[in-house]
Amino acid sequence: MIFRRNSSSSNKKSTSDSVTENLSAETIENLFSNMADFNKINLNTPGGNEYTLHFLKSLINVDQLNLTVILPLLHGNKGSVPLSIGSIEVTEIDTLHKAMENLLTGSILIEDIVQEKYWSIVIPKDLSRSIDTSQQESILYGPNDSFVEQIDQNITLIRRRLPIAQLKCKDFTIGSMSKTKLYLIYIDGLVDSEILITMEEKIRNIDYDVFLNTSDITSFLDDNKNSLFPQYQLSDRPDVIVSALSSGKISLILDGTPFVIAAPITFFELFQSPEDYVHRWLVGSFLRTIRFIAFLITLLLVPAYVAITTYNYEMLSLQSLIIVLTYRSDVPFNPVIEAFLMTLTLEILKEGSLRMPSKIAPSLGVVGGIVIGQAAIDSGIAGPVLVVCIAISGLASFLVPNYLMTNSSKLIQFIFIGLAGLWGSFGIILGLLFLGIHLNSLTSLDRSYIAPLAPFYSKDWKDIIIRSPIQYMKTRPEYLHTQNKNRTSRRKENIK
């Protein structure tokens, strides 16, 4: 069939049409027909009131329903539902659409048959797990709690660290089907209003049916969708998010996922870890410098091997050349294919150990790595120098605290290997130039991605490659254009 068959108009008539109908017990029952978890309870109170309770058993807290709704309704005789149930907020519902939305998000719908009114009460089922240690950004010294899937619990974790009235939280509902709750968090009087407006506008423009993960939103918020670099920071650590908020950034919390967005970010911030601030400042700076070097090693070590063995043999020292030459003479492939094959093998191993059951993954990863690496050398598929290069670059890629960045860097490494195979060291330089140009063109919430470098903000360099003592970092990042630039409380304009 060349043309797609249009679905017939009769098929199109679905829930969307029925929600326009009038709100009645019958329409609700029709709407929720064939739903095993849809329940209906009729209550006849001694005071002569008649109520019908509609709810989805899977979404509401049944214990709370008995205690806070059914009991007060049976024993109370105040005349109306809001008066009978005093402890929880009761909302009047007048449309079928609202009734359906509330029922599907963990509310019960109370039909007052005598007064012919509908009321909604939110009593969602508490499905949260306990607060656990962050698996993605674990640190040795420092707070160990992490966000969970429950949005309110996540807000609590932030509010406990920032007990100030200026911490504002705007709520949005996104996803035409998932109706996912999204909180936009910021510190009022600190955050640049321009960033806030831009973010709100971006959120309002989101149009999609289901949002299950934070990364689903980021693809809608990205300034450059085709870039390999993450333009928003994802973290499940409350301390990271609080630190971002306090420096004048904004944060987005999506219901159902433990990963919270912080924005805007810069390229250099992706190399920062909360542990930098735990160590002595010299050690912290040293570790951060190593991370930058490791990033360059990830990008350039294997391509440099390809460039040297394919074109620029004169760049290597004589002793190293003899070693490479001795082993290369046994390898049947040319260096580009050799490097591609081995890098790909490492990626397969890495991806495999990620998907494997967690108990066997590390041992199988190690065994697989050693066995495959050794066998590749013994059989002459790859030279030991390349295997060492690949192992070092593979390890180096994990030094970047941001996992999204780790994977991006691996992809960039492949591009660089291709360039090195095409044009040697000239190709690598060309790739670096393009990378520089691309990074310069990127923005995160309209703020430059390589901010303290271009545009140049001299004060921000205190916390980029060198992590200077916290006492010296008296000002907030300049690129954020915060309303209050000073972190010290001696300044009058600071938040109290």
Place this chain on the structure above:
Amino acid sequence: MSFLKRYFIFTMLVCLFLTGCTKHRIPNKNYIENIAPSVLFYIRPTDDDNIEVTTIVPPIKKEERKIIKSEDRTLTGAILKLNANYFREVKTGQLRIVFIDKKLAEQGLFDVINTFFRDPSISQRLYLAVVEGDMESFLNTTLKENIDIFLYEKMNFNESQGEILTQNLHYFLKSYYSTYEDPYLPFYKIENNKLVYSGIAVFNNDALTDTLTLKEERIFRLLHPLVKYHKVLPITICDIILLNTKTTTKIDFSNSYNDVNVSVKLSSHLGEYKDGMKSDIHENYLKLEDRIQSSLEQEAKELVNKLQKANSDCLGIGRYTKTLTQKPFNGDTWKDKWSSLEFNIQFEMTFDDLGVSKCTKNK
């Protein structure tokens, strides 16, 4: 899609401009397993006025090493002809040492040096040396000992801290192009099929004019204004070894630039003294200092006379005629002046450390 299309067209355009539509613009592929990077060249003139290049291939340990050579009117031609003698392509990108035959050095080195200088793949840290004797047979006998790599490592070590003088392409050319100095190279001889360091080959412009013996080489170093430290300095006349010698050289010209005063201050430790057991050095050290001074002055005068005869200012004395505002000699005028200069050389010797006093066993 328009974004991807735009980027694709842009990338294609960049590739087009970079490669210039032709294969030859792309750098040549040098798969290292297919090439034979040479480490050492020995260049000599042939009887029919050609240049002969000898090298050792390959540097891979697994394959049998052998010597290949070829001759041509030009150096590049000879290097290219090397490929005809070997199944891998001989490459110059890892060339580290060039031994030049004394006869070729006497004819003038400019063409050879210029070829190396203009090849971008050859490092400026290429060691140059002049050799006299049957170098080819020496290479043949030491082939299996990786002599090329061994010699490179030896020179590399001596460049920074050794007692054997080394010179690389960069410094040779720097002296060659300077108006105020002449180049020099280390001089080796093949004696009993062994490579022996024998002193310095001094050049006038690009042609070798004389060679200095090992004894003269030590005085040359002492006089050289830029060499300020000597780990070991043997004074043969009184069987003394000086250690950790620091020198300060002062060069003053008279107003007419006809006379030059060179004063060298030495301060050193007494290392070894053959007569130390017989006489108490602590009482006689002043006499010893005088003896060393007069001996060094005599040797220095002889050396300078030799250099003047060879018309080669490889000590770089001419540099000291320049001041911040004045540059009295231009072009070849310094060369004319050099051979007629009157030298007044003075050494001032002091011992920093005389070591232990009289041996207690003799008492």
